[in-house]
Amino acid sequence: MDTTLESSAAVLDTPKDADGSCPTDKKITVVFVLGGPGSGKGTQCANIVEHFGFTHLSTGDLLRAESKSGSPNGIMIRDMMNEGKIVPSEVTIKLLRKAMLESGNDKFLIDGFPRNEENRAAFENIMKIEPEFVLYFDCPVEELERRLLNRNQGRDDDNIGTIQKRFKVFIESTLPILEYYNSKGKLRKIDAGKPVDEVFEDVKAVLSPFAVEANTCRKSNVSMVLGLEY
Numbered sequence: 001m002d003t004t005l006e007s008s009a010a011v012l013d014t015p016k017d018a019d020g021s022c023p024t025d026k027k028i029t030v031v032f033v034l035g036g037p038g039s040g041k042g043t044q045c046a047n048i049v050e051h052f053g054f055t056h057l058s059t060g061d062l063l064r065a066e067s068k069s070g071s072p073n074g075i076m077i078r079d080m081m082n083e084g085k086i087v088p089s090e091v092t093i094k095l096l097r098k099a100m101l102e103s104g105n106d107k108f109l110i111d112g113f114p115r116n117e118e119n120r121a122a123f124e125n126i127m128k129i130e131p132e133f134v135l136y137f138d139c140p141v142e143e144l145e146r147r148l149l150n151r152n153q154g155r156d157d158d159n160i161g162t163i164q165k166r167f168k169v170f171i172e173s174t175l176p177i178l179e180y181y182n183s184k185g186k187l188r189k190i191d192a193g194k195p196v197d198e199v200f201e202d203v204k205a206v207l208s209p210f211a212v213e214a215n216t217c218r219k220s221n222v223s224m225v226l227g228l229e230y
């Protein structure tokens with residue numbers, strides 16, 4: 001079985017054959033969603049899920065759940081998140097892969113990932129999946145800080161001290177990832193400083209190729225494609 005997956009919306013929504021059947025080969029579509037803390041990744045992903053049928057995987061939410069699960073990695077994850085540090089990729093990718101398997105979907109918004117070169121390379125090597133593109137929410141730092149301090153989600157890392165550390169991590173570790181994908185023509189930059197609805201208008205334009213037509217094939221054998229243990 002071919003475990004090297006290229007993601008291709010064209011193959012994903014292939015028109016039915018003359019006899020009304022669908023091709024059996026399956027591709028997985030991944031869009032990475034990046035931007036500074038508070039840039040609106042989670043907010044816009046919720047809108048995209050409603051309109052385009054993607055499954056939203058918030059890396060931060062998966063890590064927060066794991067940190068509360070009492071698992072051996074839980075304390076390490078909690079402490080690293082409280083410092084705004086990036087958790088080892090094998091931990092994060094294991095959580096992402098499990099969520100992808102459990103979703104039964106084949107279109108994924110992976111929010112807050114890859115946050116550094118280790119994340120990026122590990123995902124490519126372990127999952128053998130290339131992203132369609134990176135959706136990058138660009139927002140001025142003053143606006144990021146204002147939003148985070150007003151987020152009121154009870155997060156331990158939304159305090160001014162940790163926020164500053166997270167900004168530093170974004171600049172030092174994540175900006176180079178954005179440059180990497182830009183050099184491959186895979187960066188889709190959105191002005192995220194605008195009001196939510198205006199930002200989503202721009203998001204819809206970028207995601208329009210993924211609008212699903214009724215007469216196309218939508219089958220998912222994610223468990224077969226991703227089922228190999230690593």
Ligand SMILES: Nc1ncnc2c1ncn2[C@@H]1O[C@H](COP(=O)(O)OP(=O)(O)O)[C@@H](O)[C@H]1O
Pocket residue numbers: 035036037038039040041042043044147148150151152192193194195196197199
């Ligand atoms: N375009 C926007 N304008 C103003 N506030 C926003 C906008 N997008 C998101 N927010 C708010 O900013 C905070 C951070 O948004 P969130 O989606 O959690 O960002 P991220 O996931 O990138 O950290 C939330 O309180 C959210 O309601």
Ligand SMILES: Nc1ccn([C@@H]2O[C@H](COP(=O)(O)OP(=O)(O)O)[C@@H](O)[C@H]2O)c(=O)n1
Pocket residue numbers: 035036037038041042059060061063080081082083084085086087088092111112113114115119157166
């Ligand atoms: N790929 C990732 C994503 C998040 N994280 C950790 O999770 C924290 C919160 O991530 P998040 O995506 O929920 O944060 P926001 O950008 O939504 O504010 C980060 O500051 C990191 O400590 C990580 O270690 N690796």
Ligand SMILES: [Mg+2]
Pocket residue numbers: 041042058060112
């Ligand atoms: Mg978020």
